[in-house]
Amino acid sequence: MAQEWARGFYNSKAWEKCRLAFLQSKFFICERCGGAATIAHHKTRLTPENIHDPNITLNWDNLEALCQDCHNKEHSAKLPVAEGLMFDENGDLVKENRL
Template identity: 50%
Template sequence: MTLEHTALAKKFYKSKAWKKTRDAYFKSQHGLCERCGEAGLIVHHKVWIDIDNINNPDVTLDWNNLEVVCVKCHNQEHFKKNDGVPEGCMFDEDGNLIYLGE
Protein backbone atom coordinates (compact mmCIF):
# COMPACT_ATOMS: atom_id res chain seq x y z
CA MET A 1 0.00 0.00 0.00
CA THR A 2 1.47 3.30 -1.04
CA LEU A 3 1.03 6.70 0.54
CA GLU A 4 -0.95 7.72 -2.52
CA HIS A 5 -3.31 4.77 -2.03
CA THR A 6 -3.65 5.55 1.68
CA ALA A 7 -4.65 9.14 0.94
CA LEU A 8 -7.12 8.03 -1.73
CA ALA A 9 -8.56 5.37 0.56
CA LYS A 10 -9.05 7.83 3.42
CA LYS A 11 -10.80 10.22 1.06
CA PHE A 12 -13.02 7.43 -0.30
CA TYR A 13 -13.99 6.06 3.12
CA LYS A 14 -14.99 9.56 4.26
CA SER A 15 -17.10 10.22 1.15
CA LYS A 16 -20.87 10.65 1.31
CA ALA A 17 -21.29 8.06 -1.45
CA TRP A 18 -19.43 5.38 0.53
CA LYS A 19 -21.14 6.19 3.83
CA LYS A 20 -24.57 6.09 2.20
CA THR A 21 -23.79 2.79 0.41
CA ARG A 22 -22.19 1.24 3.50
CA ASP A 23 -25.06 2.17 5.80
CA ALA A 24 -27.75 0.98 3.39
CA TYR A 25 -25.97 -2.32 2.74
CA PHE A 26 -25.35 -2.92 6.45
CA LYS A 27 -29.03 -2.33 7.18
CA SER A 28 -30.09 -4.66 4.34
CA GLN A 29 -28.11 -7.47 6.00
CA HIS A 30 -29.61 -6.69 9.42
CA GLY A 31 -26.11 -6.00 10.76
CA LEU A 32 -25.18 -9.67 10.81
CA CYS A 33 -21.89 -11.12 9.67
CA GLU A 34 -22.53 -12.93 6.39
CA ARG A 35 -19.89 -15.52 7.21
CA CYS A 36 -20.61 -16.57 10.78
CA GLY A 37 -23.95 -14.96 11.65
CA GLU A 38 -22.58 -13.01 14.62
CA ALA A 39 -23.03 -9.26 15.00
CA GLY A 40 -21.34 -7.59 12.07
CA LEU A 41 -19.34 -4.40 12.25
CA ILE A 42 -17.57 -3.91 8.92
CA VAL A 43 -18.83 -3.63 5.36
CA HIS A 44 -16.01 -5.40 3.54
CA HIS A 45 -15.11 -5.20 -0.16
CA LYS A 46 -14.81 -8.73 -1.59
CA VAL A 47 -12.55 -7.38 -4.34
CA TRP A 48 -10.12 -5.32 -2.33
CA ILE A 49 -9.82 -1.66 -3.18
CA ASP A 50 -6.49 -0.60 -4.63
CA ILE A 51 -5.03 2.30 -6.57
CA ASP A 52 -6.31 0.85 -9.86
CA ASN A 53 -9.97 0.47 -8.85
CA ILE A 54 -10.61 3.01 -6.09
CA ASN A 55 -12.33 5.39 -8.51
CA ASN A 56 -14.49 2.66 -10.05
CA PRO A 57 -17.96 2.65 -8.47
CA ASP A 58 -18.58 -0.81 -9.98
CA VAL A 59 -15.98 -2.03 -7.46
CA THR A 60 -16.29 0.42 -4.57
CA LEU A 61 -20.05 0.97 -4.38
CA ASP A 62 -21.57 -2.14 -5.97
CA TRP A 63 -23.53 -4.20 -3.45
CA ASN A 64 -22.38 -7.37 -5.25
CA ASN A 65 -18.86 -6.56 -4.04
CA LEU A 66 -19.85 -5.97 -0.42
CA GLU A 67 -20.41 -8.16 2.60
CA VAL A 68 -21.03 -7.45 6.26
CA VAL A 69 -18.46 -9.15 8.46
CA CYS A 70 -17.57 -9.17 12.14
CA VAL A 71 -14.09 -8.10 13.20
CA LYS A 72 -12.96 -11.74 13.61
CA CYS A 73 -14.03 -12.73 10.08
CA HIS A 74 -12.59 -9.53 8.63
CA ASN A 75 -9.23 -10.21 10.27
CA GLN A 76 -9.31 -13.83 9.06
CA GLU A 77 -9.91 -12.59 5.50
CA HIS A 78 -6.92 -10.29 5.62
CA PHE A 79 -4.80 -12.86 7.46
CA LYS A 80 -5.51 -15.39 4.71
CA LYS A 81 -4.60 -13.05 1.86
CA ASN A 82 -1.83 -10.96 3.42
CA ASP A 83 0.38 -13.66 4.95
CA GLY A 84 -0.74 -12.50 8.37
CA VAL A 85 -1.76 -9.51 10.36
CA PRO A 86 1.20 -8.33 12.44
CA GLU A 87 1.09 -9.63 15.99
CA GLY A 88 -0.62 -7.19 18.33
CA CYS A 89 -2.60 -5.59 15.50
CA MET A 90 -6.08 -5.88 14.06
CA PHE A 91 -8.31 -4.11 11.58
CA ASP A 92 -10.84 -1.59 12.93
CA GLU A 93 -14.37 -1.10 11.57
CA ASP A 94 -13.01 1.20 8.85
CA GLY A 95 -10.49 -1.37 7.68
CA ASN A 96 -7.49 0.44 9.19
CA LEU A 97 -4.71 -1.63 10.72
CA ILE A 98 -4.40 -0.61 14.36
CA TYR A 99 -1.96 -1.52 17.12
CA LEU A 100 -3.66 -3.02 20.16
CA GLY A 101 -0.93 -2.22 22.67
CA GLU A 102 -0.43 -4.27 25.78
Protein backbone atom coordinates (compact mmCIF):
# COMPACT_ATOMS: atom_id res chain seq x y z
CA MET A 1 0.00 0.00 0.00
CA ALA A 2 1.22 3.47 -0.84
CA GLN A 3 2.55 5.80 1.81
CA GLU A 4 0.16 8.57 2.82
CA TRP A 5 2.29 11.22 1.05
CA ALA A 6 2.11 9.22 -2.22
CA ARG A 7 -1.60 8.37 -2.33
CA GLY A 8 -2.57 11.48 -4.25
CA PHE A 9 -0.05 10.67 -6.96
CA TYR A 10 -1.03 6.99 -7.26
CA ASN A 11 -4.71 7.98 -7.50
CA SER A 12 -4.06 10.68 -10.13
CA LYS A 13 -5.29 10.47 -13.73
CA ALA A 14 -1.72 11.19 -14.91
CA TRP A 15 -0.37 8.09 -13.13
CA GLU A 16 -3.29 5.89 -14.18
CA LYS A 17 -2.76 6.83 -17.84
CA CYS A 18 1.04 6.51 -17.63
CA ARG A 19 0.88 3.15 -15.84
CA LEU A 20 -1.60 1.64 -18.28
CA ALA A 21 0.22 2.90 -21.38
CA PHE A 22 3.57 1.67 -20.04
CA LEU A 23 2.25 -1.80 -19.17
CA GLN A 24 0.57 -2.02 -22.58
CA SER A 25 3.87 -1.12 -24.25
CA LYS A 26 5.42 -4.12 -22.44
CA PHE A 27 2.43 -6.31 -23.39
CA PHE A 28 1.76 -6.83 -19.66
CA ILE A 29 4.82 -9.14 -19.50
CA CYS A 30 7.07 -9.05 -16.44
CA GLU A 31 10.51 -7.84 -17.46
CA ARG A 32 12.18 -10.20 -15.00
CA CYS A 33 10.38 -13.55 -15.17
CA GLY A 34 8.08 -13.30 -18.19
CA GLY A 35 4.93 -13.70 -16.10
CA ALA A 36 1.87 -11.45 -16.16
CA ALA A 37 2.93 -7.90 -15.25
CA THR A 38 0.47 -5.93 -13.15
CA ILE A 39 2.79 -3.35 -11.63
CA ALA A 40 4.68 -0.42 -13.17
CA HIS A 41 7.56 -0.34 -10.68
CA HIS A 42 9.58 2.84 -10.14
CA LYS A 43 13.29 1.96 -10.36
CA THR A 44 14.14 5.11 -8.41
CA ARG A 45 11.98 4.93 -5.33
CA LEU A 46 9.49 7.70 -4.84
CA THR A 47 10.07 9.94 -1.85
CA PRO A 48 8.32 12.99 -0.41
CA GLU A 49 11.08 15.02 -2.07
CA ASN A 50 10.61 13.67 -5.62
CA ILE A 51 6.90 12.75 -5.70
CA HIS A 52 6.05 15.93 -7.66
CA ASP A 53 8.86 15.50 -10.21
CA PRO A 54 7.41 14.00 -13.43
CA ASN A 55 10.95 13.16 -14.58
CA ILE A 56 10.93 10.59 -11.77
CA THR A 57 7.26 9.69 -11.39
CA LEU A 58 6.03 9.57 -15.00
CA ASN A 59 9.25 8.85 -16.92
CA TRP A 60 9.10 5.48 -18.68
CA ASP A 61 12.88 5.16 -18.32
CA ASN A 62 12.27 4.95 -14.57
CA LEU A 63 9.59 2.26 -14.88
CA GLU A 64 9.80 -1.53 -15.04
CA ALA A 65 6.88 -3.89 -15.74
CA LEU A 66 6.75 -6.45 -12.93
CA CYS A 67 4.49 -9.24 -11.74
CA GLN A 68 3.44 -9.21 -8.09
CA ASP A 69 6.03 -11.85 -7.11
CA CYS A 70 8.96 -10.02 -8.70
CA HIS A 71 7.78 -6.75 -7.17
CA ASN A 72 7.61 -8.37 -3.73
CA LYS A 73 11.12 -9.79 -4.21
CA GLU A 74 12.42 -6.37 -5.26
CA HIS A 75 11.17 -4.74 -2.10
CA SER A 76 11.99 -7.58 0.30
CA ALA A 77 15.57 -7.75 -1.04
CA LYS A 78 16.17 -4.22 0.23
CA LEU A 79 14.78 -4.77 3.71
CA PRO A 80 17.29 -4.92 6.53
CA VAL A 81 17.42 -8.32 8.19
CA ALA A 82 18.78 -9.55 11.52
CA GLU A 83 22.37 -10.75 11.64
CA GLY A 84 22.66 -14.34 10.46
CA LEU A 85 19.60 -14.09 8.21
CA MET A 86 19.22 -13.28 4.53
CA PHE A 87 16.70 -13.45 1.70
CA ASP A 88 17.18 -16.27 -0.81
CA GLU A 89 16.56 -16.06 -4.57
CA ASN A 90 12.84 -16.69 -3.96
CA GLY A 91 12.55 -13.83 -1.50
CA ASP A 92 12.26 -16.19 1.49
CA LEU A 93 13.99 -15.40 4.78
CA VAL A 94 16.65 -18.04 5.50
CA LYS A 95 19.68 -18.51 7.75
CA GLU A 96 22.84 -17.12 6.20
CA ASN A 97 25.20 -19.87 5.05
CA ARG A 98 28.61 -18.89 6.38
CA LEU A 99 31.51 -21.04 5.26
